[in-house]
Amino acid sequence: MSDSAFSKVLAHQPAAWVNPYKLPVLSVEPLCDLIVPPQSIRDAEERLRRFAPFLEKVFPETVPSHGIIESELREIPAMQTGLKTSGRLFLKMDSHLPIAGSVKARGGIYEVLKHAEDLALSAGILRETDDYAVLTEQKDFFRRYTVQVGSTGNLGMSIGIMSAALGFRVKIHMSADAKQWKKDLLRARGAEVIEYTDDYSRAVAEGRKLSDADPMSYFVDDEKSMDLFLGYAVAAGRLKDQLEAKNLQIDENHPLIVYLPAGVGGAPGGISYGLRQIFGDHVHCFFAEPVECPSLLLGIATRKFGEVRVQDYGLSGKTEADGLACASPSDFVTRIMTPHLSGIFTVDDDSLYHYLRMLYHTEGIEIEPSSCAAFAGPAHLSDSPETIRYCAENGLTENVLKNAVQIVWATGGSMVPPDVRLQYLEAGKK
Ligand SMILES: *Cc1c(COP(=O)(O)O)cnc(C)c1O
Numbered sequence: 001m002s003d004s005a006f007s008k009v010l011a012h013q014p015a016a017w018v019n020p021y022k023l024p025v026l027s028v029e030p031l032c033d034l035i036v037p038p039q040s041i042r043d044a045e046e047r048l049r050r051f052a053p054f055l056e057k058v059f060p061e062t063v064p065s066h067g068i069i070e071s072e073l074r075e076i077p078a079m080q081t082g083l084k085t086s087g088r089l090f091l092k093m094d095s096h097l098p099i100a101g102s103v104k105a106r107g108g109i110y111e112v113l114k115h116a117e118d119l120a121l122s123a124g125i126l127r128e129t130d131d132y133a134v135l136t137e138q139k140d141f142f143r144r145y146t147v148q149v150g151s152t153g154n155l156g157m158s159i160g161i162m163s164a165a166l167g168f169r170v171k172i173h174m175s176a177d178a179k180q181w182k183k184d185l186l187r188a189r190g191a192e193v194i195e196y197t198d199d200y201s202r203a204v205a206e207g208r209k210l211s212d213a214d215p216m217s218y219f220v221d222d223e224k225s226m227d228l229f230l231g232y233a234v235a236a237g238r239l240k241d242q243l244e245a246k247n248l249q250i251d252e253n254h255p256l257i258v259y260l261p262a263g264v265g266g267a268p269g270g271i272s273y274g275l276r277q278i279f280g281d282h283v284h285c286f287f288a289e290p291v292e293c294p295s296l297l298l299g300i301a302t303r304k305f306g307e308v309r310v311q312d313y314g315l316s317g318k319t320e321a322d323g324l325a326c327a328s329p330s331d332f333v334t335r336i337m338t339p340h341l342s343g344i345f346t347v348d349d350d351s352l353y354h355y356l357r358m359l360y361h362t363e364g365i366e367i368e369p370s371s372c373a374a375f376a377g378p379a380h381l382s383d384s385p386e387t388i389r390y391c392a393e394n395g396l397t398e399n400v401l402k403n404a405v406q407i408v409w410a411t412g413g414s415m416v417p418p419d420v421r422l423q424y425l426e427a428g429k430k
Contacts, residue, residue: 005386006301009294009346010313014376016384017297018343025280028339036229036336038277044110044230045237051113054132058165061098069105071097073242073407078362085378087257087404088248091359092239095367095413100158102323102368102412103232103267108158110231111220112147116166119145139167146171146217150204152263152322153182154412159220160191171217173207175200177325181417199317200264200326201309222264223306223330232270236278239407248405250282255396259377260409261370262287262344264326265296265333267411276340284342284394286381288373290319290349295326297344299334306331320349320427323370323412343390345376353427355379366421367413374408 008015029035052067062069071093080089097105116135120126125138147163148171149156156172163170170191174183176198183193196203204223211219222228243250250256256279260268265287272285289297292315298308310317310327317327355375359365381387382401391401416424 005384009291009297010315012291012315013346014291014348014351014380015346016343016380016387017301017346018386018390019300019338019341021300021303021338022342023339025276025340036226036233036273040226040230041233041237041274041277044114044227045234047114047117048110048231048234050117050128051132054135055099057133057136059099065098069098069109070238071095073239073246074365076359076363076365076408079359079375080378082358082362083375083379085381085406086398086401087406089378090405090407091363091365092407092409093365094235095365095371095410097414100154100161101415102154102158103271103409104154104158104412106235107225107228107231107266107270108149108155108220109162110234111225111227112159112162112166112168114227114231115147115218116142116168135166142167143169144216145169146211146214147220148173148207148211148217149220150175150200150207150222151178152200152325153178154323155220155222156186156191156193157182157415160186161189164190171207171210173203173210175203175325177319177322179322179420181420185415201328222266223328224332225266226332228266229270229273229333232267233274233277235271236274239275240278243405250279250405252282252395253400254282254403254405255400256283257286257377257381257396257404257406258283258409259286259288259345259374259407261321261324261373261411262289262296262329263324263370264328265330265337268409269330269333269337271409272340273336284396285340286342286377287344288376289344289346290321290324290373291346292316293319293321293325293327294344294346295329296334296337297346299329299331300338300341300344305329305334321352321370321373323368324373342394343387345373345380347373347376351376353424356424360425365410366416366424367410368416369424371410371412374410378406378408
C-alpha cells in the first residue's frame with residue numbers, strides 16, 4: 001500500500017494514491033472470476049443502436065447524431081497551459097451529452113431502455129427487427145409499470161427523463177446531498193421525488209426496499225447493476241473511434257491517460273473497464289474523489305470493497321461535489337476494477353471551484369463541480385512521489401509523456417440553470 005498517500009487520505013488532505021493491486025491486462029483474466037464478456041458490451045452497443053430511431057423521434061436534440069447519445073472530445077490547449085501538463089489534453093464532454101447532460105445519459109438511459117425492451121418483447125408488442133420508433137405509441141402499456149432509483153441527482157435525472165418519455169411511472173429517491181434544482185427539474189418532468197435527510201446509501205436502500213415490495217416496479221440499483229456498467233462501458237469503443245478520427249494513435253510510445261470523477265464507481269468503472277479491454281496496458285485510468293468522500297479508494301486499498309463507509313475512517317462524506325457524495329462504493333465495481341485501476345486522486349472542494357473557473361476562463365466551457373475533480377489528475381500526475389514512481393515503473397518517461405493523450409472526463413454540467421452557474425463561478429473566487 002502506498003502508505004504516505006493513504007495516511008494523507010486519513011488526515012483529510014488531498015492525495016495521489018497509486019493502486020498496488022493493478023495487474024497487466026493479460027494476467028487479469030486467469031486470476032479473476034469477475035469478468036464482463038466483451039460480447040455483453042457489444043450487445044449493449046447494438047441495443048442502443050436499435051433504440052436510435054426511438055430516441056431521434058422523442059428527443060430532437062439527438063437528430064444530428066441519428067439517435068446516438070454521444071459527446072464531443074475537445075482539445076483544451078489553454079487549460080493545458082494553465083495546468084502545465086505534458087502531451088495533449090482533451091476534455092471528454094459527457095457534461096454535454098444530449099437528453100440528460102451528464103455521464104448518466106450513458107448507463108442510466110441504457111438501463112431504462114433495456115428494461116423497456118425486455119417488457120415489450122415478452123409482451124409481444126415488439127420484435128427486435130422492428131423500427132423501435134413504434135414504442136412512442138406504447139405509453140399506455142408502459143404506464144402500468146414503475147421505475148425507481150436512488151440518486152444524488154444526475155442518475156435520477158437520466159432515469160426520470162427517459163422513463164417518463166417512454167410512459168413509465170417514476171419514483172426518484174433522493175439523498176440529502178441532491179441539489180434543489182435537480183429535484184425541481186424532475187418534478188417538472190412528471191417524476192415523483194422522495195427526499196431523504198440521510199446520505200446516498202440510505203436513499204438507495206429505501207428505494208430498493210419499496211420497489212421490491214411492488215411486483216410492477218423495477219429498481220435501477222446503482223450499487224449493483226450490471227446493465228448500468230455495460231451502458232457506461234459502451235463509451236470506450238466510441239472513444240476509440242473519436243481518437244482515430246483525430247489521427248491520435250495509442251500505443252506503447254503514445255499512451256492514453258484518462259481521469260474520471262468517481263461516486264459509487266459505476267460510471268468511471270464501466271468506462272475504464274471498456275478502455276482496458278480495448279487499449280490494454282497502453283491506457284492508464286485514474287479516478288478522482290473528494291477528500292471527504294474517497295469511498296472507492298478506501299474500498300480498494302483496504303480490500304473491504306463495498307463494505308467500507310467513509311465515516312468509519314473519520315471522514316465526513318460531505319462535499320460540494322454532489323455527484324461524488326457516495327459514502328460506500330459499489331462492491332461489484334471495486335472488485336472488478338481492482339486489477340485495472342492505476343490510482344485515485346483526492347480533491348478538496350476549493351480546488352473544484354478553482355478548476356471550474358479556470359476551465360471557464362481558459363476555454364469558455366462550464367461544467368458542474370463534481371465534474372471538475374478529474375482535473376486534479378493532470379495537475380498532479382508529476383508532483384507526488386507515488387505517481388512519479390508509477391510513471392517510472394510503467395514506461396511513462398518524460399519522452400513518452402510528451403506523446404501522451406490525456407483525457408479529463410467531464411461528467412456533468414450542461415443542465416445547470418443560469419443562476420446556479422453564476423453561483424458556482426462566484427464560489428470559486430478567493
Ligand atoms: C454520477 C456522477 C459521477 C460518478 O459516477 P458513479 O457511477 O457514481 O461513480 C461523476 N460525476 C457526475 C457529475 C455524476 O453525476
